[in-house]
Amino acid sequence: MRKIVLLLLLTLFGVSWLGIDAAAAAMPSAKPAVGQAVGSKNLELSQVRWANHTEALTGAAKLRLVMDVSGPVKASGVVINAPTPRLVVTVTGTTPGKGVADLTFDGQVVEKVSFDISGTDTKVTFDLPLKVEASDYKVFTLPSDAKANKPFRVVVDINKPLPLPDFSFTAGLKNKVIVIDPGHGGSDSGAIGPSRYQEKTVTLAVAQNVQDLLEKAGAKVIMTRQDDRDVFGSNATDVEELKARSSVGNNYKADIFLSIHADSFSNPAAGGTTTYYYQKTLYDSMMAEALQTSLIEAGNLQDRGARTANFYVIKRTQMPAALVELAFISNPNEEKLLSSPGFQQKMSLGIVRGLERFFDQAAKLN
Ligand SMILES: [Zn+2]
Numbered sequence: 483m484r485k486i487v488l489l490l491l492l493t494l495f496g497v498s499w500l501g502i503d504a505a506a507a508a509m510p511s512a513k514p515a516v517g518q519a520v521g522s523k524n525l526e527l528s529q530v531r532w533a534n535h536t537e538a539l540t541g542a543a544k545l546r547l548v549m550d551v552s553g554p555v556k557a558s559g560v561v562i563n564a565p566t567p568r569l570v571v572t573v574t575g576t577t578p579g580k581g582v583a584d585l586t587f588d589g590q591v592v593e594k595v596s597f598d599i600s601g602t603d604t605k606v607t608f609d610l611p612l613k614v615e616a617s618d619y620k621v622f623t624l625p626s627d628a629k630a631n632k633p634f635r636v637v638v639d640i641n642k643p644l645p646l647p648d649f650s651f652t653a654g655l656k657n658k659v660i661v662i663d664p665g666h667g668g669s670d671s672g673a674i675g676p677s678r679y680q681e682k683t684v685t686l687a688v689a690q691n692v693q694d695l696l697e698k699a700g701a702k703v704i705m706t707r708q709d710d711r712d713v714f715g716s717n718a719t720d721v722e723e724l725k726a727r728s729s730v731g732n733n734y735k736a737d738i739f740l741s742i743h744a745d746s747f748s749n750p751a752a753g754g755t756t757t758y759y760y761q762k763t764l765y766d767s768m769m770a771e772a773l774q775t776s777l778i779e780a781g782n783l784q785d786r787g788a789r790t791a792n793f794y795v796i797k798r799t800q801m802p803a804a805l806v807e808l809a810f811i812s813n814p815n816e817e818k819l820l821s822s823p824g825f826q827q828k829m830s831l832g833i834v835r836g837l838e839r840f841f842d843q844a845a846k847l848n
Pocket residue numbers: 665666672673681743744
């Protein structure tokens with residue numbers, strides 16, 4: 483069942499697409515600009531719109547930019563990597579129309595798109611955050627479709643390239659710098675179980691166990707919080723609080739970042755263990771899979787799998803990161819387990835074994 487849902491959710495469309503498309507639909511976008519000389523050999527690039535896609539399965543991002551042209555043209559792209567990475571698309575025999583202006587993006591896939599006249603062509607330059615390979619982009623044209631009221635189009639697809647992991651991991655836990663983030667704390671209790679047990683209590687207890695175990699194995703552990711408190715401050719916004727936590731990892735240049743949470747759902751029957759990751763490099767999913775396997779071995783709860791998510795602390799940390807949901811605090815049986823020191827210790831051992839398993843696997847990539 484879950485696989486089907488994931489397939490259906492494979493691409494989530496950015497809001498920008500709908501907004502721009504609606505605007506484009508209200509305007510006859512393929513009409514030549516007013517004042518365009520009759521017999522002018524240059525066609526016009528009349529409208530530009532775009533969509534951001536995120537693959538739910540891998541977290542990989544993609545940008546699609548569509549340019550409407552007043553007639554059939556040829557288009558091709560070339561990648562330039564120095565001094566900064568760029569994709570330059572040439573749309574032959576066109577000039578950018580009046581409504582076509584440079585675009586600025588969030589920098590995930592593309593930072594900026596600019597439109598320039600180059601001889602009799604339009605040169606469309608995509609400033610990129612990272613260099614792309616030929617397999618990371620595609621430039622193609624679509625014929626006009628009178629029935630659908632669609633003009634001739636030039637389409638540019640760009641995938642966000644996964645950064646080449648410049649991490650090089652050795653096997654074992656010794657000397658590893660590991661940030662442990664006990665979820666919630668202080669003014670934020672996290673989820674609360676039917677018997678009023680609080681998520682922030684179990685996350686800290688397990689984090690402290692994990693710290694002990696890791697230090698015994700020779701790792702250096704940095705905790706985002708050592709006790710029951712907010713990391714940024716009690717009056718922080720959610721983003722400030724989460725940024726404070728991921729900054730601990732980034733500032734210490736930690737090898738890995740692990741956030742510990744307990745799950746909650748409206749249906750008290752929901753239960754099980756889940757590990758979340760955001761695929762920044764190959765290592766994120768590798769770490770999440772290793773943790774999930776070891777947590778299931780340790781706790782023997784329902785295996786909800788290693789899944790991708792957009793959570794701030796796993797996305798904005800610069801090192802491999804994972805967020806574990808130990809069990810459902812909203813499930814009366816699992817709430818009881820979460821509050822018991824025996825189960826807490828079992829899951830702590832599971833986490834430590836999972837991390838060890840990850841470093842062993844990652845070392846084999848070297
Ligand atoms: Zn939580």
